[in-house]
Amino acid sequence: MRIAVLDRDTCKPTDCSVSSNKPCIKYCPGVRTGLETITLGKNGFPYLTPSLCSGCGICVKKCPFNCYKIVNVPEKLDSQITHKYALDGFTLFRMLLPSKGRVLGVIGQNGIGKSTAMNILSGHLKMNLGLFNEDSPDWPEIIDHFKGSILQGYLEGLKEKKLKLIHKPQEITAIPKFVKGTVESLLKKIDTTEKMDYIVSELSLDKILHRDLSVLSGGELQRVSIAAALLREGECYLFDEPSSYLDVSQRLKMAKLIRELSDTEKRVIVIEHDLAILDFLSDQICLLYGVPGAYGIISNVQGVRVGINIYLNGYIKDENMRFREEAIQFHERPPASSLYENSKILFEYGDMETTLGDFHLKIPGGEIHAGEVIGILGPNGSGKTTFINLISGKINPDKGVIDQKDLKLSVKTQYIDYEPEITVYGILQKIKGSPHFDSQYKKRIIQGFKLEDIENRTIKELSGGELQRIAIADCLTNEADVYLIDEPSAFLDVEMRLSMALIIRRSIESIKKAAFIVEHDIITQDFISDSLIVFKGTPGVMGFSSVPQDLRSGMNEFLKMMNITFRRDLSTGRPRVNKINSNLDKYQRKIGEYYYIPTKDED
Known part of the structure; x- marks a missing residue:
């Protein structure tokens, strides 16, 4: 059965045509009467009874805000x-x-x-x-x-x-609006398990126990909300x-x-x-x-x-x-050194050091080649975003110099900042009108991120995932030699994460440019990266990075630091976490292959 479904988040009945003559269903045979009037539901929404819908598509064509969609609904259910x-x-x-x-x-x-x-x-x-x-x-x-x-x-x-019932909700940033006080007072108040010391230690909450909930970051609030759920008996x-x-470390814990x-x-x-x-x-x-x-x-x-x-x-x-x-298939790629050793070097940077408050960061020099995507992995607070800010020139190193002369950069920041009243349509027109890319390149990005589905919204009306899609598309359609993209998978579902990774991968390859990608999702990082830079150190105190290295070497170094091993699924090729102390886990640790055991063809 085909019916029209109204998206009430998109529908703007007060901005539609005059009176009750809503253009979306004015001529729909399912709602027309002899007087050609339209029934309006709650809050002025046009009301279409599914049993009368013929799936003609008139509402879809007439609606100026793309509120309606015709879908096949399984009758057997x-x-x-x-x-x-x-x-x-x-x-x-x-x-x-x-x-x-x-x-x-x-x-x-x-x-x-x-x-x-x-x-x-x-x-x-x-x-x-x-x-x-x-x-x-x-x-x-x-x-x-x-x-x-x-x-x-x-x-x-x-x-x-x-x-x-114990429910840890999706939206955790609103917690300080409803709960006041320090982290310690909250957790002590709700603890009915007598496991507070253990949970606090495992989730690394020791250093923020005396902080007020109103000043916590998103990651800190997430860990506090998880602790609050685990400390209640249910x-x-x-x-x-x-x-x-x-x-990654916090996710595993x-x-x-x-x-x-x-x-x-x-x-x-x-x-x-x-x-x-x-x-x-x-x-x-x-x-x-x-x-x-x-x-x-x-x-x-x-x-x-x-x-x-x-x-x-x-x-x-x-x-x-x-x-x-x-x-969706995962493909094992040869080491990046064999792919890019003859490619043009687009950007080089030397050894750098910088101090921000109590945090000190050391970076050894490296380079990135045309068509190369370098992933950046490491704990929160180890300097990944600081590295992006150094490359972009947002901050200057205390030691070392970055030569950005004639270098064009495009940056997608971790925290996306658009004016709330800007329309998606305006950004979409900017993308379509970009003179530096061919129509096929822009079409792949627009369709892959499904931007036309939300073109009638303003920035303030977007969800976190929709805003992320817009920001990545905007970044990729700016002319640049190097693209700096910080946490692109945040708020995206699995399907869009892998689609996003494929879009970035193909975009960088097709225009023969380069990208640095900061990402915590290991599977997304595996899907998108040719090389890796691994960050280590004491979060918030000291950070240092590796030089860019091939994907296998980087993953081995990072997973050893995380104390986990991965294997490849035989059917899809996706990375899977080995159970701790399983036979395969023990064997891979013994031979030093934390990423996965290579096949003979890879040796």
Whole structure:
């Protein structure tokens, strides 16, 4: 069945045409009457009854804000609707099933219903099974709908308010608005596990215990919110994107602590976009697929390896469902030295040192070649962003000199700063009008980042992921010799992360320029980089970097520092974290191959 779905975040009924003659559906046969009037719903939204929609596409063509989309909704799932926001709004099919003693990992695009499912499980949203107003189901009907499933007992506990739920929300930057005081006072107040010293130590919160919550950075707030969840005694723990703002070391420690919950027979559900972390902490996987903003379908529970590979391949065999046309494959590349030894050197820098407050950074000299992408890995506070600022000329070294004469740079900063009233349309026109790139180059970036879907929004209306896509596209369409891109995967879902990595990779190769990429997601870094610079030191006190080195050498150095080993999945080629003290983990440590064991062809 084809129906029109209205995106209420995009629709601007007050800015549309005069009176109630909304151009989007004025001539739609599904809503026209003899008087050609249009029913307006809550807040003035045009109201289209799905049962009357013929999928003609008139609303899509007439709407000036791209609010409507025509989608194919699977009719066979009509009896499995969990929640529907409006008659022509987003629909969630099926439900996540939390099991005792298991960590259920959840993977899917943004806007596909992951947070909706979590809000239902946390009790913040009561599911309506697709029914509205006087037909809205009460608790007995909802529980009966899931009779015989794992969810029946869970919902009964939710109804009686006897289920102890702990929910770590996605949005953590708003915490200081609702919670006042120091980190230590907050954690002591909520601790019911007597594990405060252990959790504080594992999450490296020792140095910020006496700080006020209002002055914490995003990474510090994330670690505090994770600690707050772990220190409360509950039966079910819900973590929504816990790795955001964290570096690789902090992500691994967080994952280890969450895994420990399952050892105590707790139910644990984690939404995560970092595939390596999701793989490491999960016992089972659920996929969400569909059309973002229109509908989302929760898959059957899968094994971890199989579930992630299904997501990358885009085909669910047991449901005979293809949700992506092309599979995502990881390709092992030869060392960068063999690729770029004869390439033109675009930029060289010498040894540098700089001091910022109490922090001191040492950088050995290096160079970058045409077509090369150098990834930058290291803990937070070790100097990665300072290095980007040195290269860009934003700050000057205390020792050493950077010759930036005639060097053109384009920078995508970690914290994106546009004027809030600027329109996406204006930025998009700038990108389309850039005279330095051919139409194919610009088309690949615009379509790959789906910018035309949000062109009628202003900067202040964008989500974090949408703003990230705009900033990367803007950076890549500025004429430059070297592109400096700081944390491009932040706020992006898995699919967009890998798409972003492929766009940057192909863009740099096609224009024969170069890029430095700061990134904490190891799989994204593996996907995008030819070479690596590894940062070490004491965060906030002393930092120093390696010279640019080939991907294998850099990954080996970094993973040894992180005390983990990786292997390659035989089906997709993606990096996977080995279980600590597994036979393969022990063997790779013994032979010094932390990245993965090379095949004979690579030797």
